[in-house]
Amino acid sequence: MTNKTHSMVSEKKLLYRVQAHKDAEAFGRLYDTYIEKIYRFVYVKLSNHTDAEDITHDVFLKVWQYLTQNPQKRIASVSGLFYTTARNTIVDVYRKRAKQQVVPIEEGYxxxxxxxxxxxxxxxxxxxxxxxxxxxxxxxxxxxxxxxxxxxxxxxxxxxxxxxxxxxxxxxxxxxxxxxxxxxx
Missing domain, CATH: 1.10.10.10 (Winged helix-like DNA-binding domain superfamily/Winged helix DNA-binding domain)
Known part of the structure; x- marks a missing residue:
């Protein structure tokens, strides 16, 4: 079994635990797997660290609510669920307000x-x-x-x-x- 296949099987098990038992620890492991990827995806779209953090938080909250409120719903792709939720949440942000451009200044001491x-x-x-x-x-x-x-x-x-x-x-x-x-x- 390849690492990618093993990872997908593991994600499906975590997904089952979240849906069937509202297992926060299992969701935490999904969070650890996807937090950087979703944050990066959102940040590239919004170009604002604060907004990206807020949206990323909203994405994980929405995924948690969706999974725990729809325990019988079959999820074909865990990554697909996260990215689709992120994309839809970004669209909601675009609808609510104009995108703000902020260039962060990072210190390199x-x-x-x-x-x-x-x-x-x-x-x-x-x-x-x-x-x-x-x-x-x-x-x-x-x-x-x-x-x-x-x-x-x-x-x-x-x-x-x-x-x-x-x-x-x-x-x-x-x-x-x-x-x-x-x-x-």
């Missing part, structure tokens, strides 16, 4: 200047690309974030997005082509 500069250069490159990604339509943003930021395979991204594998592959190709056009303008 105790870190050698060379390491700090390299970290800043890398961060600036990623942020520059993300600025362009945000110009894409929503479904293009989602596939690029899942594939290249979160590192999901195309098959996993297809499950999360609830799309067929071939459609997801075409979607990624089109998204990358459009991103390249935007960057080269």
């Amino acid at each position: 105790g870190v050698p200047e060379e390491c700090r500069m390299q970290k800043i250069d890398t961060k600036m490159e990623v942020e520059t690309i993300l600025v362009h990604v945000k110009k894409l339509k929503e479904e293009y943003q989602d596939i690029i974030l899942l594939r290249y930021i979160e590192g999901y395979s195309l098959k996993e991204a297809a499950q999360i997005l609830d799309k067929k594998y071939t459609h997801t592959r075409v979607l990624l190709h089109r998204a990358m082509k459009k991103l390249q056009e935007i960057i080269n303008v």
